[in-house]
Amino acid sequence: MAFLQQQQQRLAAGQQRQRAAAPAVLRSSISRRTLLRPLAAAAPTKAGLIDGKKIAEDIRKEIAAEVQQLQKAAGRAPGLAVVLVGARKDSETYVRSKKKACAEVGFESFGTDLAEDVSQEELLRVVAQYNADPKVDGILVQLPLPKHINEQAVLDAISLEKDVDGFHPQNIGSLAMRGRNPTFVSCTPKGCMELLKRSGVQVAGKTAAVVGRSNIVGLPAALLLQNADATVTMVHSRTPNAEEVVRAADIVIAACGKAEMVKGDWIKPGAVVIDVGINAVDDASAKRGYRLVGDVAFAEAAAVASMITPVPGGVGPMTIAMLLQNTLEGYKRRVASR
Ligand SMILES: NC(=O)C1=CN([C@@H]2O[C@H](COP(=O)(O)OP(=O)(O)OC[C@H]3O[C@@H](n4cnc5c(N)ncnc54)[C@H](OP(=O)(O)O)[C@@H]3O)[C@@H](O)[C@H]2O)C=CC1
Numbered sequence: 001m002a003f004l005q006q007q008q009q010r011l012a013a014g015q016q017r018q019r020a021a022a023p024a025v026l027r028s029s030i031s032r033r034t035l036l037r038p039l040a041a042a043a044p045t046k047a048g049l050i051d052g053k054k055i056a057e058d059i060r061k062e063i064a065a066e067v068q069q070l071q072k073a074a075g076r077a078p079g080l081a082v083v084l085v086g087a088r089k090d091s092e093t094y095v096r097s098k099k100k101a102c103a104e105v106g107f108e109s110f111g112t113d114l115a116e117d118v119s120q121e122e123l124l125r126v127v128a129q130y131n132a133d134p135k136v137d138g139i140l141v142q143l144p145l146p147k148h149i150n151e152q153a154v155l156d157a158i159s160l161e162k163d164v165d166g167f168h169p170q171n172i173g174s175l176a177m178r179g180r181n182p183t184f185v186s187c188t189p190k191g192c193m194e195l196l197k198r199s200g201v202q203v204a205g206k207t208a209a210v211v212g213r214s215n216i217v218g219l220p221a222a223l224l225l226q227n228a229d230a231t232v233t234m235v236h237s238r239t240p241n242a243e244e245v246v247r248a249a250d251i252v253i254a255a256c257g258k259a260e261m262v263k264g265d266w267i268k269p270g271a272v273v274i275d276v277g278i279n280a281v282d283d284a285s286a287k288r289g290y291r292l293v294g295d296v297a298f299a300e301a302a303a304v305a306s307m308i309t310p311v312p313g314g315v316g317p318m319t320i321a322m323l324l325q326n327t328l329e330g331y332k333r334r335v336a337s338r
């Protein structure tokens with residue numbers, strides 16, 4: 001019981017600190033009942049929810065307003081080209097939601113759907129066409145690509161000025177070097193940082209753990225946190241003491257692609273948890289026959305963390321909002337340099 005009390009006390013203190021830093025929109029999501037609950041209560045304390053869906057919606061509105069303002073003088077709307085290879089159901093869904101988001105903010109979207117067995121040469125030709133198209137500000141080739149295609153060769157072929165995914169080696173390399181600004185920052189890690197920023201979470205001086213080291217999520221997320229003056233540790237499949245490293249962190253970004261791997265007792269009381277994971281698990285009671293869960297065991301972690309993102313409704317919608325933001329940035333640069 002003494003331990004529980006201590007933990008509750010630490011939690012309440014952490015939450016009050018976070019609450020003081022949090023903007024009004026978020027403050028309302030940390031309930032009074034949570035804060036005023038007697039310390040010895042057995043029920044788990046609920047973390048404040050970081051509402052990625054709402055924050056992404058705010059950003060889309062900001063983008064739409066800017067497009068309205070800019071497009072008359074520019075003579076055209078921002079343009080995003082999305083290339084889809086094959087017929088993976090999840091990829092088709094993502095591409096559809098990207099095109100829908102484009103329409104919503106007043107972008108023009110271009111799309112090329114290629115057959116699963118398309119040759120690498122043909123795919124490279126499509127990329128080259130979009131590189132040369134003056135109406136296209138951003139190019140996204142949906143991943144994963146079929147096995148017979150060299151993914152990196154395709155990503156390398158996207159013009160640096162149109163690499164709105166931020167996957168070009170020069171963009172990732174610039175992120176890793178002090179004093180260099182990448183042309184574009186990858187959407188998912190950029191979305192994680194934006195969630196922290198818009199939730200009033202201070203990053204400078206904090207310890208952070210990133211679970212996962214992929215080129216598209218874990219690595220750039222760690223670099224961004226480090227550039228924001230956090231002290232960062234990366235955890236991967238060969239890390240023997242992942243749990244211990246995560247438990248030392250004030251900020252956790254989970255991107256390991258393993259459903260609910262990060263447990264509640266891995267989380268330091270009062271930590272902020274950003275869950276990037278998107279995993280489908282079978283669920284006969286769900287309409288689609290499956291439901292989405294993150295890389296974090298949400299309920300357990302929410303009982304310990306001060307703030308946490310849900311899945312769905314957390315990082316996912318932010319990825320799309322950042323894709324639009326990157327495309328708008330590219331458009332503004334290209335219009336200005338005419
Ligand atoms: N919300 C969004 O917008 C997006 C969500 N995602 C989701 O994010 C997650 C990560 O995606 P992505 O980076 O592409 O995945 P990858 O499979 O490319 O990378 C996973 C990383 O996690 C590490 N890892 C795997 N198992 C463990 C383990 N047991 N302990 C510690 N680390 C481990 C791997 O280590 P190692 O390097 O040693 O193999 C690897 O670095 C997925 O769930 C994906 O669906 C991805 C993109 C966008």
Ligand SMILES: Nc1nc(=O)c2c([nH]1)NC[C@@H]1CN(c3ccc(C(=O)N[C@@H](CCC(=O)O)C(=O)O)cc3)C=[N+]21
Nearest residue numbers: 094140141142143144165278312313314316317319320
């Ligand atoms: N070139 C490229 N760029 C990418 O950015 C890219 C990619 N390839 N391949 C696949 C991953 C995955 N990804 C997601 C985007 C949005 C949601 C998203 O909006 N998810 C919703 C739920 C969607 C649903 O209900 O199915 C949510 O989390 O709330 C998820 C995942 C982008 N990726």
